[in-house]
Amino acid sequence: MEIDVQKNVLEANDNMAxxxxxxxxxxxxxxxxxxxxxxxxxxxxxxRTLVRIMPEIKTGIxxxxxxxxxxADRLEVTGASVVQINTDKFGGDCHLAAHLINKxxxxxxxxxxxxxxxxxxxxxxxxxxxxxxxxxxxxxxSVTEGEDKPLKYPLMFQVADAAILNKTDLLPYxxxxxxxxxxxxxxxxxxxxxxxxxxxxxxxxxxxIKWIKTQVKSKI
Ligand code: MG
Ligand code: ZN
Numbered sequence: 001m002e003i004d005v006q007k008n009v010l011e012a013n014d015n016m017a018x019x020x021x022x023x024x025x026x027x028x029x030x031x032x033x034x035x036x037x038x039x040x041x042x043x044x045x046x047x048r049t050l051v052r053i054m055p056e057i058k059t060g061i062x063x064x065x066x067x068x069x070x071x072a073d074r075l076e077v078t079g080a081s082v083v084q085i086n087t088d089k090f091g092g093d094c095h096l097a098a099h100l101i102n103k104x105x106x107x108x109x110x111x112x113x114x115x116x117x118x119x120x121x122x123x124x125x126x127x128x129x130x131x132x133x134x135x136x137x138x139x140x141x142s143v144t145e146g147e148d149k150p151l152k153y154p155l156m157f158q159v160a161d162a163a164i165l166n167k168t169d170l171l172p173y174x175x176x177x178x179x180x181x182x183x184x185x186x187x188x189x190x191x192x193x194x195x196x197x198x199x200x201x202x203x204x205x206x207x208x209i210k211w212i213k214t215q216v217k218s219k220i
Pocket of ligand 2: 095
C-alpha cells in the first residue's frame with residue numbers, strides 16, 4: 001500500500017517534470033540541478049560561479065530550503081535573479097518537487113535567462129529521486145564529509161552528471177583521502193567528471209566553470 005502511494009507520487013512528479021522540461025526548452029533555458037548534503041558549500045560555490053559566468057550567461061536561481069532566505073540573500077548580491085522556496089509551507093519537504101519548480105520558474109523572466117540553477121535542499125537522499133525537468137545534475141561533496149559518502153548514497157552520484165569535491169583548502173588540516181573519495185565516486189558512476197576545488201579560495205574553479213559554460217552553450 002505504502003509502496004503504491006510512493007509510486008504514484010513519483011509518477012505524478014515525473015509527468016510534471018516532463019512538462020517543465022518542455023517549457024524550459026521553449027524558453028531556451030538550460031537547467032542545472034545542484035544537490036548535496038547540508039554544509040557542503042553549495043551556496044558559496046554558486047556565488048563564485050555566478051561572478052565568473054555573468055553577464056555572459058544570464059542566470060536565474062531557484063534556491064530551496066526548509067526555512068529562511070539566507071541563501072537567497074547571499075546569491076542576490078551577485079546580481080542574479082533569485083527565487084527562494086521554503087518548503088515548511090508545504091509540510092517541510094526535504095527535496096524540491098517538479099510542481100514547486102514550475103511555480104517558482106514563473107516568477108523569473110525566463111525570456112532573459114540562459115541558465116536556471118536550482119540549488120536543491122541539502123540532502124543526499126530524496127532529491128536524487130525527484131526529477132524536476134532539469135537538463136543536468138551536479139552533486140557537491142566536501143572534504144569534511146566521509147570519503148565513503150558516494151558508497152552510502154550511490155543513487156545521488158549515479159544520477160549526477162558532474163561531481164564537485166569542495167573545500168580542498170582544508171586538506172592540510174584533515175586526515176582526508178582525496179584519491180579514495182574520487183575512486184568511490186567513479187566506482188558508483190564510471191566516467192563522471194569530478195572537480196576538486198575550493199570555492200573559498202577559487203583554487204580549481206576554472207575547469208568547473210568551463211564545464212558549466214560548455215553545457216549551457218550546447219543547448220541555447
Ligand atoms: Mg545553501
Ligand atoms: Zn525529500
